[in-house]
């Protein structure tokens with residue numbers, strides 16, 4: 001059963017074509033890593049998947065929704081697709097608990113007591129139960145990112161998208177966030193993650209996709225792909241990372 | 244005719260007029276604020292037509308002296324057959340004037356909220372209205388407090404132009420008393436002090452808010 005189907009997607013910003021016919025299929029419970037050089041179109045592809053960017057042509061189906069409907073259809077899609085960004089983007093005027101409860105309460109109409117239960121549950125999942133009343137600026141970057149993940153999980157998404165969620169973090173903080181993501185993957189969440197953490201991609205991702213110049217240059221099960229790259233571009237990319 | 248001297252009863256008269264100055268300021272901020280808020284929303288909306296209309300309004304109001312707005316609403320409307328009481332004309336003019344500036348100040352505050360806040364809330368399936376209500380405006384309002392209070396000081400001082408249509412606020416009251424006492428120095432020092440007594444605390448408040456919001460974002 002596939003949870004994400006991307007078919008021949010093209011996307012341009014003005015004259016610049018950033019995605020040049022991208023196709024991929026992600027099965028339920030699979031973890032896909034998107035890797036590639038800066039500017040190869042990884043973020044753009046991810047952002048197209050939840051409608052933050054509009055595609056020019058092609059088709060995207062995700063969590064049972066097809067992109068391209070009206071605003072209401074898009075919101076309905078977004079309740080099933082979570083996204084976490086590099087820059088956390090917590091709401092600074094709300095406490096951790098309020099950050100997490102906001103969308104379930106006002107989008108899904110979950111009663112306050114139940115929303116609080118959800119907040120406690122997802123905070124426990126990311127190991128931050130004691131921070132429910134803290135404000136974002138009282139947390140470290142790693143803690144903020146874990147709250148951002150918890151905030152997405154509170155909507156009970158079927159698919160989670162991650163865009164370089166550890167790139168702004170120190171190595172120790174990176175580790176705590178990766179651990180949370182690894183646990184999610186083990187629990188069967190369908191995940192697509194853009195990452196520069198090759199070790200993590202290799203260990204956790206079922207498939208790895210190497211993007212180059214707006215196309216999928218090379219793709220396959222992570223183990224073989226990293227161990228034995230077929231294209232010189234990927235070989236170079238992997239080698240550069242080891243250094 | 245005997246000249247009066249500037250004594251307690253004259254000072255009392257100034258105090259009364261000061262109340263009108265404050266009332267006029269409050270009217271300008273409430274009605275101008277309501278109108279300015281709508282214009283600020285239009286100015287930051289996705290609709291090109293709304294943005295253009297709002298930008299034109301702001302340019303127009305900011306490009307006309309308050310005095311002209313006052314003349315237009317007082318004489319213009321009375322020519323058209325509407326006889327406006329001075330308080331009404333003064334209040335309406337000050338509100339229109341304030342709306343043009345508040346709209347621009349608040350536009351800046353709305354746009355000062357990082358665009359990632361829009362993306363994050365959009366990605367959580369919030370509707371545009373919910374994004375404004377729960378994520379953007381609460382942050383924009385915090386940012387807007389110092390400049391808004393600062394602008395209130397300008398409004399207090401600018402209410403003095405309404406004296407020209409015979410509205411007896413503080414500046415007009417000063418002129419009247421001076422005409423009766425011919426002690427311009429005493430009278431206008433008193434008037435100036437009264438303006439200062441209202442404006443200084445506001446300026447200080449604006450400064451305190453500014454500082455407090457600058458030291459990190461913790462509350």
Ligand SMILES: Nc1ncnc2c1ncn2[C@@H]1O[C@H](COP(=O)(O)OP(=O)(O)OP(=O)(O)O)[C@@H](O)[C@H]1O
Nearest residue numbers: 013016018036037038039040041042043044045164
């Ligand atoms: N909103 C935009 N407007 C114009 N050009 C854009 C926009 N967003 C991205 N681009 C361009 O599209 C190309 C791909 O960008 P994208 O962010 O998808 O790359 P990326 O693979 O995520 O790179 P990185 O590793 O640096 O994050 C880049 O050349 C970028 O400058």
Ligand SMILES: [Mg+2]
Nearest residue numbers: 042043044164
């Ligand atoms: Mg990117």
